[in-house]
Amino acid sequence: MRMNKKEIHLHYTTLHLTEADRETQDLxxxxxxxxxxxxxxxxxFKVGAAxxxxxxxxITGSNQENAAYPSGLCAERVALFQVGHLCNGQSIRKAAIAVPHVMGEQIIPPCGACLQVFAEYRNAQDSEIQVILAxxxxxxxVAPDISTFLPFSFTNKHLSSD
Structure with a gap:
C-alpha cells in the first residue's frame, strides 16, 4: 500500500512586544x-499564563510546584481549568504564556500535557485559540492556533462510541 505524502507547515510570526497590538501587549x-x-x-522556573x-x-494562572514533583501544575493548566470551572460557555480567544526570566531570543513552548489540554478546549469550543509565547x-x-504546536492532538473524536 502506498501512502500519500503530506506536509505540515507551521504558521507563526515572531516580533517584539512593542510591535504587537495593544490587546496582545496587555495580555x-x-x-x-x-x-x-x-x-x-x-x-x-516561573511561568505565567493569561x-x-x-x-x-x-483569566490568569501561574505554575505551582510541589516537593512531590508530579503534584504540581503548569501555569497554562491552572488558567485553563479555571476557565472550565468559572467561565462555562465562554470561548478562549487568545492565550499568552510568559517566561520572564528567559532572556535573549529563546522562546519556551508549553509542555505536551498543557498542549493536550489546550487541544481539548479548542476542540470543545470549535474555534481557534491564538497563542502568544513571550x-x-x-x-x-504568535501562532494563529494551538494546533501549530500540536497538529496531531488526541481528542474525544478518537474515542470509541461503543
Whole structure:
C-alpha cells in the first residue's frame, strides 16, 4: 500500500512586544504579572499564563510546584481549568504564556500535557485559540492556533462510541 505524502507547515510570526497590538501587549503583561505569583521554589522556573475569553474576561494562572514533583501544575493548566470551572460557555480567544526570566531570543513552548489540554478546549469550543509565547526580552512568537504546536492532538473524536 502506498501512502500519500503530506506536509505540515507551521504558521507563526515572531516580533517584539512593542510591535504587537495593544490587546496582545496587555495580555502578555497579565501573563508576566501571573508569573510573578508562581510558586517555583524547586525549579525557579516561573511561568505565567493569561487567557482572553470571548466576553473580554482575562483569566490568569501561574505554575505551582510541589516537593512531590508530579503534584504540581503548569501555569497554562491552572488558567485553563479555571476557565472550565468559572467561565462555562465562554470561548478562549487568545492565550499568552510568559517566561520572564528567559532572556535573549529563546522562546519556551508549553509542555505536551498543557498542549493536550489546550487541544481539548479548542476542540470543545470549535474555534481557534491564538497563542502568544513571550520571554523576558520582549520577544514574542504568535501562532494563529494551538494546533501549530500540536497538529496531531488526541481528542474525544478518537474515542470509541461503543
Amino acid at each position: 502578555v503583561q497579565e501573563a508576566q504579572r501571573a508569573a510573578s505569583r508562581a510558586h517555583a521554589p524547586y525549579s525557579k 487567557l482572553l475569553l470571548s466576553d473580554g474576561t482575562i 520571554n523576558g526580552s520582549g520577544h514574542l512568537l
